[in-house]
Ligand SMILES: CC(C)[C@H](C(=O)O)[C@@H](O)C(=O)O
């Protein structure tokens with residue numbers, strides 16, 4: 001039997017609920033494929049702040065680094081919103097990404113036929129949307145130095161951040177994107193602001209230079225403002241998108257909302273080697289925390305990505321994806337994706353249904 | 359009779375067509391209110407590059423600065439896309455904004471009842487959308503230093519830009535936004551990324567500090583990634599949005615696409631004093647240039663903004679706005695906003711119709 005160590009980071013809000021459900025699904029799907037998991041649950045985010053005063057305790061970082069893959073729930077909440085910057089749950093997440101060196105964030109945005117009505121886009125625009133956003137995750141303006149708030153020569157406060165990309169940082173994310181596009185429909189759109197930003201000029205130059213190594217992939221370029229429009233105008237034009245950290249943050253959230261079912265969308269963050277980080281793209285939803293209302297499918301599908309991208313266990317991953325579709329086909333819906341004629345269930349019951357379908 | 363000097367910068371692509379139509383409308387609306395205009399047409403963008411080798415000739419900058427207001431068409435085209443950065447039409451626009459010190463870019467995004475079907479959003483989501491995006495236009499990462507592409511200690515290329523805001527730059531744009539919200543529905547949403555960026559932390563702090571001076575305005579804050587989602591999920595929640603240069607670039611394009619009629623949307627860029635810059639938010643559309651297919655309404659409505667915000671001639675502005683609505687009510691449509699049952703017209707004919715309606 002193959003054994004894997006999985007670090008579980010439930011985090012805050014609905015995090016613990018969705019993680020507990022996803023853990024059971026992961027366990028059963030693995031069992032059916034002859035895999036065994038050792039789960040290690042660690043404090044993270046606001047939960048860790050309350051417990052030990054920092055959002056990413058040393059032990060949590062170490063456990064994550066020593067695991068085979070990390071499954072994360074969600075972080076943050078009103079309670080810690082007024083904390084100083086370094087004592088905010090979000091900082092824990094940024095440091096965890098950095099510690100794990102997971103530079104490539106894969107965010108699928110898919111409109112399932114079962115859920116096409118959940119989109120605020122017209123049916124004919126939303127239906128069939130199936131794209132993958134590849135976002136650079138540990139560079140750019142999120143981490144660039146110098147940064148901070150200082151006083152200038154007029155005695156005035158000045159806030160500074162640095163958008164910075166070295167050639168090798170662009171190359172490695174571009175390669176992940178070309179490989180991803182190659183396994184999909186062979187179209188890659190690189191998004192930048194090369195008409196204004198120097199960092200984007202270098203970005204475009206490096207991505208363009210790599211294209212000759214991927215003759216089977218059709219590369220195009222788009223400015224970020226235009227991309228924000230095109231995602232609404234005609235989202236089906238996109239297959240794979242690659243972009244920097246901040247543009248990826250914005251565009252992937254926009255794309256996920258186009259699907260209308262943000263409670264359904266998983267993500268994978270991967271490095272050159274070492275454990276990947278898998279998490280739903282939704283937040284911690286403190287308003288519905290502890291009420292058994294959360295949609296666990298994004299976390300369950302993140303567990304599927306963990307199997308596929310993190311452990312190379314494609315068959316077990318496929319089992320989970322199929323089970324999720326089966327539960328949807330049977331009409332089970334949590335509140336966020338409910339429409340009349342379907343069966344409204346809570347977080348746990350949705351988990352039970354996926355387990356049954358496995 | 360009041361006389362005003364208007365600098366006309368037709369620019370590239372469809373720019374000259376829409377400017378020529380908008381000029382006639384401006385002239386007639388002014389005439390009806392007892393205003394006279396001296397128009398000075400100057401080369402700008404790609405047209406200036408072809409003529410004198412730079413996108414913003416000294417004479418054009420001077421004419422703009424000495425005018426009472428500047429009306430701009432559009433810039434850019436395939437022809438100049440491969441130029442070095444400082445020889446691109448876009449750089450002319452950035453320098454013009456800087457020269458005119460127009461730090462406040464007002465971009466309305468309104469869904470007209472006549473055109474609600476043009477949106478890719480569902481009717482019930484799109485209808486009634488009416489927001490104003492106030493974008494900081496001459497600061498932030500667009501202009502911050504250091505910037506450029508350099509070689510690091512490993513002999514590798516590195517691209518750098520600097521997001522930087524001083525307190526007074528935030529304060530002055532925030533004031534414009536509070537004033538704008540006050541004249542609208544009294545709601546202001548400030549968009550930033552204060553959970554990650556130091557420049558955003560200062561932004562939020564300064565905007566928050568000003569709120570006490572505008573007790574009649576309800577201030578809220580939103581992260582930029584969430585804003586990109588909320589614009590699609592429930593755009594009616596927004597009245598006035600204020601944000602930095604790069605986020606404003608992305609979100610205002612997203613918001614304009616939500617209306618489905620980007621060929622309809624004007625913009626105004628204003629400084630503390632001195633001439634404002636008025637331009638449609640659409641681009642130069644080289645693919646349809648010279649074919650009399652362009653929608654001139656965005657430029658005509660920019661002329662209305664010029665009258666209202668640039669010259670304080672609200673009555674003349676209102677005449678233009680009413681005439682545009684009248685032409686739409688009569689069913690006249692250019693190709694971009696055409697739907698069956700209406701009358702398809704070209705750029706010039708649409709201009710004639712607006713003139714008739716004046
Ligand atoms: C919580 C925040 C720091 C984070 C980010 O900006 O990366 C989130 O928005 C995301 O996209 O995962």
Ligand SMILES: CC(C)[C@H](C(=O)O)[C@@H](O)C(=O)O
Pocket residue numbers: 195196225448451452607
């Ligand atoms: C053309 C480009 C430099 C410009 C910008 O980024 O400001 C445009 O996108 C705009 O929004 O007016």
